[in-house]
Amino acid sequence: MALVCAISNEVPEHPVVSPVSGCIYERRLIEKYIHENGVDPMTEQKLTVDMLIDMKTSPLVKPRPPSATSIPAILKALQDEWDATMLHSFTLRQQLQTARQELSHALYQHDAACRVIARLTKEVTAAREALATLKPQAGIAAPGYLPHPTYGAEAGPERAEAPMEEAGMTEEVLQKLQDKATLLTAERKKRGKTVPEGLATVDDIRNYRQQASHVGLHSASIPGILAMDICLRDTSRVVTGGNDKNAVVFNKDTEQVMAILKGHTKKVTSVIYHPTEELVFSASPDHSIRVWGIQTAQCAQLVRAHEGPVSGISLHATGDYLLSCSTDTNWAFSDVRTGRVLTKVSDGAGGALTCAQFHPDGLIFGTGTEDSMIKIWDLKERANVANFPGHSGPITSISFSENGYYLATSADDSVVKLWDLRKLKNFKTLTLDDNYEVKSLCFDQSGTYLTVAGTDVRVYLCKQWQELKVFNDHTALATSVRFGHNASFVVSASMDRSLKFFSM
Known part of the structure; x- marks a missing residue:
């Protein structure tokens, strides 16, 4: 069917x-x-x-018609298919050649643009260096100094090659220091009763890992970051001082350089970021201390308080005065608004001063000397009130705890000593590895943790003085270390040119 x-x-x-x-x-x-x-x-x-x-x-595949089954027909079909394949290959080769020419032209344009940008950058850098010298002489002040009418007068950075004359500490200055100390002492007693909300826990610190590393902030031809500080108002901002004579302001959140501060004639060994204003302070063995406006990247004040290399600086809690020390055995107290040296005191029989740090209250401060001595000074009386012997080798770093009771010190002896300022004695010594070099000490803002930088970077829990974490990520000596807000991160700088951030 x-x-x-x-x-x-x-x-x-x-x-x-x-x-x-x-x-x-x-x-x-x-x-x-x-x-x-x-x-x-x-x-x-x-x-x-x-x-x-x-x-x-x-699908139904229909057979070829009988007329296509002959040998000539099959040969013609094969020839047609070969011709189509060759034509397609020729078209692809033409398109490839065109793409290569376009890419070559684009690369040439890119290379030319890079050369132009490099030349313009070099010219801009040279112009900024010239302006760093010329503008302050015209009385141009950095933003943040404008509310102070005396700022900018005599602002020329080259106005005095010799150390400035002492202006003297007036009763008004002394009263200002006393009022600030009274206020800070009262606030500290309130804070001392509670742990800051959001403070990183011991387990958090132990779980910290390297999150970022930046090596392009300073010159590769003269490698090494010698100093670093963070802004307490915004701990995403960091300032570094390098072997290349520059200070650099960097934002870790945006990973952008905010300012390159050029003007020192020798390496920058100390830097401070002002806690409330867009200002940076830098010191150098060229005998000078410079005050920079970040927004303009210009030197607004030049302080010449010493006849020798400046070895350390510390900002007073008021934000208006700067302590400096030098290998010329003198420490000086200067007004950063006017650039004037208010007082300068010689260490007397002591050796060259290697570092200096204000106590949190601001009425006393500590200095380290080349002959292994830590000295505590009364600022108002300008007198040496206590000495802490015990180290061997030049003092490399000192740091006061936020509670005002503890002082951490280090020298070229591979130990960190903790001193009780109430009893004036050494109550704890942290013995490190043999030949361990300590270059920087820092307590966090709550006084809960202490970090040590040198051969590596270490974090200790205060009171128990227990080692919590060791970071071995740097390939050279770590020269400076700081804590972020509530110890939420640790940042360190090193002679390997890198700025590293450690956190969860």
Whole structure:
């Protein structure tokens, strides 16, 4: 029967299966038969259109016509296919050549643009260096100094090559220092009763890992970051001082350089970021201390308080006065608003001063000497009130705890000593590895943790003086270390040119 495909050699165009007989039919023909008879043509059993089952088959491949089966026809088909393939290959080669030419032209333009940018950058740098000398002489002041009417007078950085004359500490200055100390002491007693909210825990510190490393802040030809400080108002901002004679202000959140401060004639060994204003202080063995406006990247004040290299600086809690020390055995107290030296005192029989740090209250401060002595001074009386012997080698760093009771000191003897300022004695000595070099000490703002930088970077828990974490990520000596807000991160600088951030 024509309906039954099994009898025919042809494959139906739309095959269906009858569930009654299991035979395959052409849908068009079986539907016509069902409408006329209502039964399966093979078994004569009742069958409806809805009962039919569609079959899924591959598309019908029709054979070549007889005219295409001859040898000449096959050769022509192969020739046509070869011609199409060659034409496609030729088109692709043309497109590739065009793309190569466009890329070569773009790379040439990029290289030319880079050369122009490098030349312009060099010219801008030279212009800024010239302006750093010329603008302050015209009395241009950095933003943040404007509220002070005396600022900017005598602001020329080259106005005095010799040390300045002492202006004297007036009763007004002394009263200002006393009022600030009274206020800070009262605030500290309140804070001392509670742990700051959000302070990093001991477990947090132990889980700190390197999160970022920046090596492009200072020159690669004269490598080494010698000093670093963070802004207490915004701890994402960091200032570094380098062997390349520059200070650099960097934002860790945006990973952008905010300012490059050029003007020192020798390496920058100490830097401080003002806690409330857009100002930076830097000191150098070129005998000078410079005050910089960050927004203008210009030197606004030059303080020449010493005849020898400046070895350390510390900002008073008022933000208006700067303590400095020098290898000329003198320490000086200067007004950063006017650039004037208010008082200068010689250490007398002591050796060269290597570092200096204000007590949190601001009425006393400590200095370290080359002959291994730590000296505590009364600022108002300008007198040496206590001495802490015990180290061997020049003192490298001193740091007061926020609570005002503890003083941490280090020297070239691979130990860190903790001193009780109430009892004036050494109550704890942290012995480090043999030949360990300590270059920087820093308590966090709560006085809970102490960090040590040198051969590596270490964090200790205060009171228990337990070592919590050691960071060995630097490839050279770590020269400076600081804590972020609530010890949320640790930042360190090194002679390997890198500025590294450690956190969770």
